[in-house]
Amino acid sequence: METGSDIAEIVGAHADCEGPLLPILHDVQARFGWVSEASIAQIAAALNLSRAEVSGVVSFYHDFRRTPDPRPVIRLCRAESCQARGSEPLAAAAATLAGERIRIEAVYCLGLCSAGPAAMIGGDVHARLDSERIAALMAVL
Amino acid sequence: MQVRISDDALAIACGADRVAQRFTELGHAVVRTSSWGMHWLEPLVELDGIGYGPVGPGDVDAIMAGTADHLRIGAIADHPFLASQTRLTFARAGRTRPLSLEDYADTGGWLGLHTAREIGGEAIVDMLKASGLRGRGGAGFPAGIKWDTVRLARGHRKYIVCNADEGDSGTFADRMLMEGDPFCLIEGMAIAGLAVGAGKGFVYIRSEYPHAIAKMRAAALLAAPLIAPFEIEIRVGAGAYVCGEETSLLNSLEGKRGEVRAKPPLPAIEGLFGCPTVVNNVLTLAAVPFVLAEGAQAYAEYGMGRSRGTMPIQLAGNIRYGGLYETAFGVTLGQLVNDIGGGTASGRPVRAVQVGGPLGAYFPPALFDTPFDYEAFTAVDGLIGHGGITVFDDSVDMAAQARFAFEFCAIESCGKCTPCRIGAVRGKETIDKLISGDSVASNLALVSDLCETMKFGSLCALGGFTPYPVMSAITHFPEDFGPERQAAE
Numbered sequence A: 001m002e003t004g005s006d007i008a009e010i011v012g013a014h015a016d017c018e019g020p021l022l023p024i025l026h027d028v029q030a031r032f033g034w035v036s037e038a039s040i041a042q043i044a045a046a047l048n049l050s051r052a053e054v055s056g057v058v059s060f061y062h063d064f065r066r067t068p069d070p071r072p073v074i075r076l077c078r079a080e081s082c083q084a085r086g087s088e089p090l091a092a093a094a095a096t097l098a099g100e101r102i103r104i105e106a107v108y109c110l111g112l113c114s115a116g117p118a119a120m121i122g123g124d125v126h127a128r129l130d131s132e133r134i135a136a137l138m139a140v141l
Numbered sequence B: 001m002q003v004r005i006s007d008d009a010l011a012i013a014c015g016a017d018r019v020a021q022r023f024t025e026l027g028h029a030v031v032r033t034s035s036w037g038m039h040w041l042e043p044l045v046e047l048d049g050i051g052y053g054p055v056g057p058g059d060v061d062a063i064m065a066g067t068a069d070h071l072r073i074g075a076i077a078d079h080p081f082l083a084s085q086t087r088l089t090f091a092r093a094g095r096t097r098p099l100s101l102e103d104y105a106d107t108g109g110w111l112g113l114h115t116a117r118e119i120g121g122e123a124i125v126d127m128l129k130a131s132g133l134r135g136r137g138g139a140g141f142p143a144g145i146k147w148d149t150v151r152l153a154r155g156h157r158k159y160i161v162c163n164a165d166e167g168d169s170g171t172f173a174d175r176m177l178m179e180g181d182p183f184c185l186i187e188g189m190a191i192a193g194l195a196v197g198a199g200k201g202f203v204y205i206r207s208e209y210p211h212a213i214a215k216m217r218a219a220a221l222l223a224a225p226l227i228a229p230f231e232i233e234i235r236v237g238a239g240a241y242v243c244g245e246e247t248s249l250l251n252s253l254e255g256k257r258g259e260v261r262a263k264p265p266l267p268a269i270e271g272l273f274g275c276p277t278v279v280n281n282v283l284t285l286a287a288v289p290f291v292l293a294e295g296a297q298a299y300a301e302y303g304m305g306r307s308r309g310t311m312p313i314q315l316a317g318n319i320r321y322g323g324l325y326e327t328a329f330g331v332t333l334g335q336l337v338n339d340i341g342g343g344t345a346s347g348r349p350v351r352a353v354q355v356g357g358p359l360g361a362y363f364p365p366a367l368f369d370t371p372f373d374y375e376a377f378t379a380v381d382g383l384i385g386h387g388g389i390t391v392f393d394d395s396v397d398m399a400a401q402a403r404f405a406f407e408f409c410a411i412e413s414c415g416k417c418t419p420c421r422i423g424a425v426r427g428k429e430t431i432d433k434l435i436s437g438d439s440v441a442s443n444l445a446l447v448s449d450l451c452e453t454m455k456f457g458s459l460c461a462l463g464g465f466t467p468y469p470v471m472s473a474i475t476h477f478p479e480d481f482g483p484e485r486q487a488a489e
């Protein structure tokens, strides 16, 4: 759980930044895995914005989560080029394998479109996936 | 002997790091380079100019023992896929180490910036106009005219914004350029700064590209003294497709919801933080150093009609030889898909090709004689967009693709216009009815009405162009929607 001083530290690190809200939210999301109401309030106060403004920004972008979820995440590409290479049956197989243990999120293109289906785990990218390879990736999560 | 292996995200996603590690374990020095763009061969290993690919860690011993003929492709630079290209923007691809200032300078880097410093703003813009360079992000707007507007605009602060929010499926040229030749983009931005009198530039990169973000951050640090007093900052998107639209991107940079702004005012007059701003795509800015270094004429000599220069085309989806193919405008779609791309990866017949990302039209093979050129594509109700080509084989269900186009629009809509926000959801529901065979004729009429409304009632391309994939699917593949579909099922 984040504390007020964690958030203050993150906000302070972007003091010289023009338009600091997204960089701040990225840091909060990366460090805690979600953006809580308390941090929204604190960021709003520090940047002289209303809570509603900050909440509106958090909810607009797919990368920011408003609820915690400690499960590991696989972001599986579901965009057209990966569809053409079999991402849809793969996604169905992955969902079965994942059960409740792993969260599978859709992502729309990782720029690996000539070598799909593709997925991202943390900052790592994986291509040419099939059900065997995705099972192997899941096994070590 | 030197082992060269790319550190491009695609090569890494296909296992390049493990291959490199195996060479290192065996005591060989490995140099990490940019990617040549022959993706079906990644991880591609280069030994004294000879290529092997795709290589797995288990192949390394065989390569070193000289028993890997099945992976050997001969001299890389002579490979037919590369030999038939005209690489201006991707001239360094495969040849240099992305973060080596030495490699960059040795291959003509900074010459354009040097010229720019000598000739000054007005002359830079004149060169750009004469080159015929058009924005590579999709709209194809002449870059020189945009720059001139910013140059002449009043404002004590001006900005250069690089749109690196390449969200279209089937495109990866921006990603490859940023990962493989980051200094080229930085040089292009610094030249833009000189041209219009801007002191600061932002690169807005989508969060789905962690490798590009890391490379650009490192490159911006290394290049800082060379481009000073111009400054470049790297910013990261947060997973909103609509932020590829320039005004939405500006809102996002300012820390707001990525909603689209009504134009006018043009960003060139009132852009980032209300200041005059050049917003250009990665490839547009990366083409600039060539124009300045080699001259406007050298660039304009390539291409056809009003589409001058080269276009980095991206061959993707179910294609045998996928990758980056930079060529002058005018090559036909069929040449790209069949001759260069080798048809499908699955070996089945090509049935449909989507050009220009999720908002681009689907083409049947009957339209494969269409030349790759902005105007020619407009004439057949399509768009080039960012130059991505996604190939589908005959297992594709075009009603499902039309449904996905609506679904994608619904997921990514910024919510500002009703036709886009509500229309996309209705469209998806209506296609579902079509798929289940419910009142086919009247539901088809409903979809095309809805498309008309979205086309003319939407503020930006997301709502306005979603009709392209939908209507092209219906027009060119009616058998997937009509009574034939039900008969087939």
Ligand code: SF4
Residues within 6 Å of the ligand: B242, B260, B412, B413, B414, B415, B416, B417, B418, B420, B421, B458, B459, B460, B461, B462, B463, B464
């Ligand atoms: S068309 Fe859609 S995405 Fe574009 S401004 Fe309107 S609501 Fe937003």
Ligand code: FES
Residues within 6 Å of the ligand: A077, A078, A079, A080, A081, A082, A083, A108, A109, A110, A111, A112, A113, A116, A117, A118, B168, B169, B170, B171
């Ligand atoms: S469509 Fe999946 S990586 Fe581009």
